[in-house]
Amino acid sequence: MPLVAAYFRPDSLDEALSLLAGPHRIVLGGGTTINSDRQRSDVEVVDLQALGLDSIESSETELRIGATATLADVAGSDQVPDGLRAIARRESPSTLRTLATIGGLIASAHPDSVLLAALLVHGASVDLAGSEAMPLASVLAQGVPSQAIITAVRLDPTGVLCHAATGRTPADVPIVAAVARAGAGGISLALTGVAATPITVDPDDPVGGLAPPGDFRGSSGYRVELAGVLAARALGGLR
Amino acid sequence: MSNEHSITFELNGAPTTVAIQVHENLRDVLRALGMFSVKFGSSDGETGAAAILFDGELASADVILAAQADGHKVTTVESINTERDLHPVQAAFAATGAIQSGYSAGAMILGTLALLEQNPDPTEADIRDMLSGILDRETAYVKPVEAVKRAAAVMRGEATEPFAPLIVQPMTDGTNSIEYDPTSPAPRASQAVPRLIPSRDVPEMAVVGHPEIKVDAVKLAKGNPAFTDDIELRGMLFAKLLTSPHAHANIVDIDDTAALALPGVHAVLHYKNTPRIKYASGGQSWPNPYPYDQVSFDTKVRHVGDRVAVVAAESVAIAEHAVSLIDVTYEVLPAIFDEHQAMLPGAPVIHDETDTTEIFDRDRNLVHQITAERGDVTKALADSSLVFEQTFRVHQVQQCPIEPHISIAWLDADERLVIRTATQVPFHTRRMVAPLLGLEVKDVRVIKPRIGGGFGAKQEMLLEDIVGHLAIATRRPVRLELTREEEFVSSRTRHPQTITYRTAVAPDGMLIAQDMYVLANTGPYGTHGMTVQTVTGLRGLTSYNAPNKRFHCDVVYTNIPVPGAYRGYGAPQAEFALEAHMEDIAAELGMDAIEFKRLNWAKVGSEMDIAPHLGERAVAEGELDEYPKVMSSGIEECVAQGMREVQWHRRDDPSWVQPADRPHIRRGIGFAFCMHGTAIPFLDMGGCSIKINDDGSFNMLVGATDLGTGADTVLGQIAAEVLGVALDDIKVYSSDTDMTPFDTGAYASSTTYISGTAVMKAAEVVRKRLKERAAMLLDVEIPCTIELRNKRAYAADGRSVSLEEIALDSLHTQEQEQIMGTASYVSQDCPPPFAAQFAEIEVDTETGQVTVTKLVMAVDCGVAINPITASGQVEGGMAQALGYAHCEEYDYDESGRMSNSSFGPYKIYRADEMPEMTVFLAQTMEDSGPFGAKAVAEIPKDGVAPAIRNAILNATGVAINEIPFTPERVWNALHTA
CATH class of the missing domain: 3.30.43.10 (Uridine Diphospho-n-acetylenolpyruvylglucosamine Reductase, domain 2)
Structure with missing residues (x-):
């Protein structure tokens, strides 16, 4: 504390x-x-x-998740697509997902967050008070603008989601994960564990230009290998 | 909100207003309000020990600011403690053996309440998801899951059967192997139900062998104040440690002026103001093994996390602030972390001080050299045409009790020092701490309350000298609790080792010689460095018979956080190497691995011929009349049951090994033979005293230390069986150096066997006198014809008198006396339990990820005094062993700082990812043990790593000789094979 x-x-x-x-x-x-x-x-x-920022609302084309909605709220909401709900449930254990908020998740920009990768492939944008809305990818890359508050994340809930991950154990935070989505705009792909934050990558060349930092769970080279394998699996799962 | 504020929230249904400091978390505020079920496990909420219901949802109070709770509803397990009887959810946890230490029981019970409120009929996946945030190091979650299912059924109004073992018929004659039949169906039951294979040598008993509910279940299920931290002492101060940021450095100077000047600070202790008295911190029998290479506060630090100074202050926050104000001048020295480098010329000398003696070779950091030999190994190896040599590496892991180390000390009304502490060794601690504090043993009282797990980490005098110094210096009660990070770096760990076997084999597969060399890393302090490695040699060279055996071990100092005792105590290291080595030899010989091992493993009558030449009481060959022998073994029954359960034949079925629908997956099944020890002969000693009360119940005092293992229950069952009463009539009080008889403590798988025999003997003394008094009342001439059962004494003609009548007569009426008995026991034997460990795994050949899908362990622990607690020990031990094999490891940066000192980065298994587990208890009658019992607590640590290794070999053809089997290590092995 x-x-x-x-x-x-x-x-x-x-x-x-x-x-x-x-x-x-x-x-x-x-x-x-x-x-x-x-x-x-x-x-x-x-x-x-x-502030009452915890609502989850959806239309056919947009899902809006309030910043203080918890991961448990996301996992339990029938407004949220099943694939995203499942990933939200896996993001944190039971005693923390009831507290962790979607806004906090975005602000933390954790490189291993599979839920952030899922939001990325859903084309998420971030509503901010005190600033203009920004694409999630920009918020992750640049951080939350100073003096701004995340109020919600908006995303396209349609499409098919598939993900693949490798960890030390089945519920471990993945060393690398790939999340793929087939939506109206085509195929999108995001990776965790290969950069300072989750990133979107080219589905046709998912490991091009990757230079991930390594640690004891996986060296840089191994993470690149995993990225290739897992990207192929996630993309293959869409078929 | 300013720094001090008041909040109002609903606590267990009642509006509650409380003054808080703005930095306080909800866990601490709730505990201050008497909600002792809310426990500290870590500050990041990962353990879930502090889980509460926050507006009805399970949440870790560690990471909730108290201020955040203003206006909310908070529920703790105390909310359902409305009467003496347990709530159905609590009762289900007690009935199924789901509570071991009980440290996180409140969190699990609350989670169950919330889950069942939302979903009265949850799936197992729902239950495991609920438990995913509550880390448990004891149960492997097997019985907690069963408890939730049972609670759900009860809450739905369904009838439930008593939770009891599944009786499984023997498959063997108890001695000989049988041919494996792949069509034979395995017994079916919930995995939480132990499969009990009875032995005709074991008689039916009234209390022993039955699944009695633990004697401490009620207080643990209710979250009653039972642990070290659950007392409130007026004027208590809070201590914080200043630990070293350097792996190796001289302390040139310490300036504590600013810290002492901080309001609220009462003492700052360090090398300048504490006596320099040398000691060894391992909780072992007198005399502690040398070297005595520690002092309370030294002028040198030898690992990151080593003690530098300590502060006692009015609050933890003030103490933390004061710690930051201590100015330490270090002379940083080169450090070494690898055991191979420690002995090289030019390596920094870690103990260059002159007042540490008995280091084997100080200049090479070689603290111990251990050798033992039977026969002539050099000649046998030279003469053999089949010699196999392999080297294995095992790594450093931590015990991870969810309750970190904690001690509280104060001076009582007689100004004697009382230390209430989470220890496995209260009597050793009292003896060891007294001289460090300038006290005599008689001036110290050590109390061990309930402990939230120990697993060896608490077989150490770790914090007790510090709180003792501070209590004496301040004359105030002082509390010191380690943070989770400190538990990783300032507590104790498992010894890393490099192990080399050379084995000579005859053409028929019989072993001719085994030569074992171990290079062991004991970190910067000796503590258990000699004895753990001794057990490595013992286990590594006793499991298989060979006429020639040799053990050579170099134990070296390095600058890693200190290894010490960890459940299994050197055996898991040895068993990984040995069972991998034997597996590979079998393959080289073209023999079936189990057949090859069976040909050579120790059987009834086998001499444990290296054993007497190792350890603290090692003897020379000439001093020995006879070698100890194996007197009971149920290994063949274990193998037969385990093979059937795991469906052993599938490992040879290509369509199973390589599933068509998942081309990157290979499946495998592995086996490991396990043989452990039961107590340390001629060394471990336990005492017991029993007295009768007016109502015919008994108070039983034992020095034995229940860590959550169920020791108090098992010992109570032994006494109850002897005295012919129910377990509830035995009131057990344990582990208080002022009140209870001596006991060496909870280690070496000794409690049931050693302390249990002491209990049995004390109860027999009482029984004899009860019979004599009954004979007086019944006018029977020969007291030994009296029988005790159902809390009555029966004459041969059927007349009887109750124990209450005997008690009242003896205490109040005629020839008054206190009927009581005292006994102690030390064993000359060390009867080995045996086990067959099986692992079923999947390997992702493209990523290297290993998924363990099933673990089966069939154990011969003699007679399981309580099959539910015994199976709980096996499940929990396997889960810890699984982490050792699979995912737990220390990672350091170049300066020796641990990079993963929190749960998550340091990965321990949680409920929603556990493999299926099945436990068989194959009874044998061990005549030297109480009612036939042998040990059970440590053997489940031994076989999981080699069984997984051998399963990976079965799946992929690749042998990996280093643990843990993390994805990149496996991937590298697959790609270099």
Whole structure:
């Protein structure tokens, strides 16, 4: 638990944006990332729970997931396509997915997040208060703009989703995962574990230009090999 | 919200307003409110030990700021503790043996309540998903899953049968092997149900052998305050350690001025203000094995995470702040981490201080050299035309008890030091800690309450000297609990080893000689360095008969976090190498692996001929009249049952090995023969005292240490059987150095056998006197004709008197006396349990990912005093062994800092990814054990790694001689084969 110096629970987005303007202020979603980070100290957290950003709404062409909807909400919502629900369920264990929020997931930009990869192939964009909406890929690459708050993620819920992953154990955070989607716009493919964040790649050349950082779970070269194998499987699963 | 605030929330249905500090998490606030079922396992919420229902959903309170809870509904397991009887969900957990240590029981029970609220008829996948956030190091989740199913059935109003073993008929005559029949169907039952194969040598008993509910189940199911941290002491201070950021450095200076000046700080201790008294921290019998290479606070640090200083302050936050203010000047030294480099010329000398003696070769970092030989191995190897040599590497892992190390110390009204601590060895700890604190043993009391798992990590005097120093310095109670990261780097681990076997074999497959060389890495301190490696030699050279055997072991210092005791204690390392080696020799000889092993494995009558020459009480050949022999073995029954269960024939079926619908998958089945020990002969000792109460019940005091294993229950069952009463009439109190008899502690698979025999002997003393008193009351001339059963004493003619009447008579009426008995036991024997371990796996040949799909272990543990707790030990042991084989490992950066010191990066299995597990208990009658019992707790650690290795070999034809079988390692092996 970081040494939190102040806690705020604004009642409106305007108040939240105003509070965020202060020094050392950070947004608190569910808390699974920030509250477990023992390296932080003297942070002041702005808790979004009172803003009513947890709704999940869908139309034929768009799914909108509020920023404070939890992964459990996503996994349990019949508004969400089955493939995405299953990936949301696997993203975190039972005691954390009820707290972790979709906004927090996007802000963390974790390189191993299969759910982020799934959102990428669904063409997700991120609604922001205090800033213009941005494609998810841009948010992952550049980070959440300073003084902005993620309010929702929007995506095209249609299409077929398939993913393949390799981990140490069946429920392990994958060393590399590939998520493929066949939608109206064609085939899209995203990978985890091969860059600083999940990334979309060319389905026709999924490993081109990859230079992933290695660690004890998988060297750089091994991750490239996995990317090729898993991309082929995910794409093959669409057929 | 400023730093201090009040929040209002609904706690277990009641509006609750509480003042908080803004940085506090909900777990700590709930505990301060008396919700002791909410436990600390890690600060990142990964263990789930602090799971609560947050607005009805299971959530880790570790990662919820208390401020976030304002306005919400919070539910803990205390909400259902409305009466003495257990809630049906709690009762289901108790009935199925789902509670071992019980540290995370509250979380599991709450999760069950929430799940059943949403779905009264959950699938097993639903249940395992619910449990996915609650890490359990004890049960392998097998019985918790069964408990949820049972609770669901009860809540739906369905009738349930008592949870009991499935009786399976023997397949063998108990001695000889049978031919494998692939058409023979395996017995079917829930995997949580142990398959019990009775032996005609074992009589039917009233309490022993029955699935009694654990004696501590109620308090654990309710989350009652039973663990070290579950007491509140007025004025208690909180300690935090300053640990080394360097793997090897001299401490040039420490300036604690700023830390001491911080308001709320009461003491800062380090090398400048604590006495330099040398000790060895391993919790072992007197005299502790040398060298004594540690002091409470040294002028040198030898691994990242080593002690530098400690602070005691009014709160954890103040103590943490004070730690950051301590100014340490280090002289950083070169470090070594690999055991091979440790002995090379020019390697940094890790113990260059002059006051550590008894290091075998200080300049080469060689702390111990262990040798033993039977026959003439050099000649046998030279004379043989079939000599096989292989080298294996086993790695460092951590015990990972969900309850980290924690100790609380205070001075009692008599100003004696009391240490309430999570230890496996309270008596050793008392003896070891006293001189470090300038106290005599009589001035120290060590209390072991319930423990949230130990697995060897707590067979150590680890924090007790620190809290002792601080309690004496501040004259206030002091609490010190390790964080999860500290548990990884400042606690204890398993020894890495490099093992080389050379084996000479006759053309007929009989072993002629086995030569075993072990290079072992004991990190920077000796602690269990000598004894663990001794067990490696013992296990590595006892399982198979050979006329010539030799063990040579070099144990070296390095700068990795300290290895020590870990369940199995050197055997898992040896068994991986041995069972892989034997598998490969069989293949080279063109023999069936099981037949080759069977030809050579130890059988009834086999001499355990290297055993007396190894260990703390090793003897020379001339000092020995006779070698110990194997007196009971059920290995053939184990093999037969296991082969049938795993459908052994499939490993030779190409269509099964290579499934047509998944061309990148290869399947395999592997086997490992396991032989362990039961206690340390001539060394392990346990004591027991029993006294009768007015109502004919008994108080039983034992020094034995129940870690969640069910030891208190098993010992109670032994006493109940002797005294002819129900288990509920035996009130067990254990592990308090002021109150209970001595016991060496919980290690070496000794409790049931050693402490159990002490219990049996003490109960026999009481029984004898009960019979004499009954004879007085019944006017019977020969007391030995009296029988005790059903809490009554019966004369041969059928007349009887109750034990209550005997108690009242003896305590209040005539010739008053306290009927009581005391006994202790030390064994000359070490009867080995045997087991057959099978693993079924899948290998993804394109990625290297290994998926373990099924584990089967058939164990001969003699008579299982309690088949439910025994099978729970086997399941939990296999799960830990699975992690050792498959996914757990330490990763370091170049400076020796662990990069994966949290769960997730350090991967332990969770409920929704476990393979199927089946346990068989093949009874044998071990005459030297209490009611025929041998050990069971450690043998399940031995066979999983080699069985998986041999299954991968079966699946792919590739032999991998290093663990863990992580995807890239397997992928590399497949691509270089």
